[in-house]
Amino acid sequence: MRVRVLGVDPGLTRCGLGVVDGGSGRTVHCVDVGVLRTPADEDLPHRLLAIADGLEQWLDRHRPDTVAIERVFSQHNVRTVMGTAQVSGVVAVAAARRGLPVVFHTPSEVKAAVTGSGSADKKQVTTMVTKLLKLAAAPRPADAADALALAVCHLWRGPMLRRMAEAEARAAQLARAHRARLAAAAQQARTGGAP
Amino acid sequence: MRVRVLGVDPGLTRCGLGVVDGGSGRTVHCVDVGVLRTPADEDLPHRLLAIADGLEQWLDRHRPDTVAIERVFSQHNVRTVMGTAQVSGVVAVAAARRGLPVVFHTPSEVKAAVTGSGSADKKQVTTMVTKLLKLAAAPRPADAADALALAVCHLWRGPMLRRMAEAEARAAQLARAHRARLAAAAQQARTGGAP
Known part of the structure; x- marks a missing residue:
């Protein structure tokens, strides 16, 4: 099953957009x-x-299944942050109006998803995005690469979170079984070895 | 000439809206x-x-000539500010899409316009808005009163800024005339009193 994600790196001067299709596995x-x-x-x-x-034109042209937006944090430049937050609100409403799911990922989640490190720099993100998507050239500017990274992050984070949840559930089940065995052994010791 | 202003105090939990008609003078x-x-x-x-x-319903119902939005600043609670900025972006786009002028006023501009002091508290703003608009009861919650104050601020600030600009232009003209008279007097003194 193919899933198409539109990644948006919101900004007033430059708003990065990247459309990525995810297939089976990590394709x-x-x-x-x-x-x-x-x-x-x-x-x-x-x-x-x-x-x-x-943005409406991109939504019309590519019909994504989900829109992933970079979560805005208060940074040094308050003026820039306000504009970025306003753009992210406008993007979220446009997607919600079409009934599309909208998800927010933090910059460090995106970096971790594509480079393995939440503190990777922009150059690493661009390099990995170019490699992962087998692009002939690195996407420019960095906002465009970030938008692609965001879409990849969303495609990979969903299954990863699901796998983690499954692993945790299995661990909890094993722990319960282990405790039950311990309790049974203790019971057996108290009753003098009778099974 | 009547001018209708929709004032918007942006917020996610409560978004205040106030429609005010301005007539001749300060009506x-x-x-x-x-x-x-x-x-x-x-x-x-x-x-x-x-x-x-x-918001679209309010725009349809009241057909304002201008939308005035409270300018968002980074405050203590970053989470709240982000939501507020996102709402203000959504409101600005809705108005711009209808071809309406959108203006931003700072909280202190609004307070100064309706109370005379840029550091007035919320209670003073509500009291003055109730008085200025001759309302039977104080608008509740404060966000609603703020939205009305914003609209009044916009109606009064335009003419006030125009009057200030006119006064400054007149002052500059008087200063030029004064300098010219001084120069003429100095010239007259040098040439020994001949006119």
């Missing part, structure tokens, strides 16, 4: 990647509208 | 006031969508 395929740009001298409502309109 | 009239609420246990995309849908 991933890059469908499209790009960046929506808005000029810094345009007013905020029209910048947000331009991104909203551009 | 203001409250058309509608209310709050859009979303449950905290709903997921973020659906909370944002519920606010977007609620």
Whole structure:
């Protein structure tokens, strides 16, 4: 079963978009990647509208099953964070209006998913995304690579979380069986060895 | 000429909305006031969508000429600020999509416009809004009163800023005339009193 994810690295100046198809196992395929740009001298409502309109075109063109958005944190530059949060809200509403599931992943979850380390730098993320998706060239700018990484993260995190949950359930079951055996042994010791 | 402003105090849990008509001079009239609420246990995309849908209904019903939104600042609670910024982005796009002008006013601009002090508390804002709009009862909750204050602020700030600009232009003109007179007097003194 194919699952198509649109990854969005929200931003006012550059909003990264990456569409990735996930197949069986860890198979991933890059469908499209790009960046929506808005000029810094345009007013905020029209910048947000331009991104909203551009996003609608991507949703029409690629019909993703899920939209994965990078979770915004308060960073150093408050002004930038506000714009980024506004874009992420606009993207989430556009997806929700189409009935698409919307998920948020943190930057460190994304980095860990594609590089194995939650503290990897942008260059590592770009390198791994290029490799994992077998791209002829590294996606530029970094926002485009981040959007692809986000989509891959979403495709891989779902099964990984499921496997972890299964492993934990199995561990809990083994622990219960072990405790039951211990209790039975203790009971047997008390009753003087009778089975 | 009547100008209708929709003031929006953005928030995920409570989004305040207030529609105010401004007439000649400082005449203001409250058309509608209310709050859009979303449950905290709903997921973020659906909370944002519920606010977007609620806002569309207000825009359809009241057909404002302008939408005034409270400018979000990074405050103590980063989580709350992010949600507020996302709502403000969603509201700005909805208004821009209808071709409506969108303006942002800071909380202190709003407070100064309705109470005379940029550091007034919520109670003062509610009291003044109730008085200025001649309401039978104080609007509740505070978010609703804030939305009305925002609309009043926008109606009054435009003309006020225009008057200030005009006064400054007049002052600059007077200063130029004064300098010219001084220069003429100095010239006259040098040439020995001949006019």
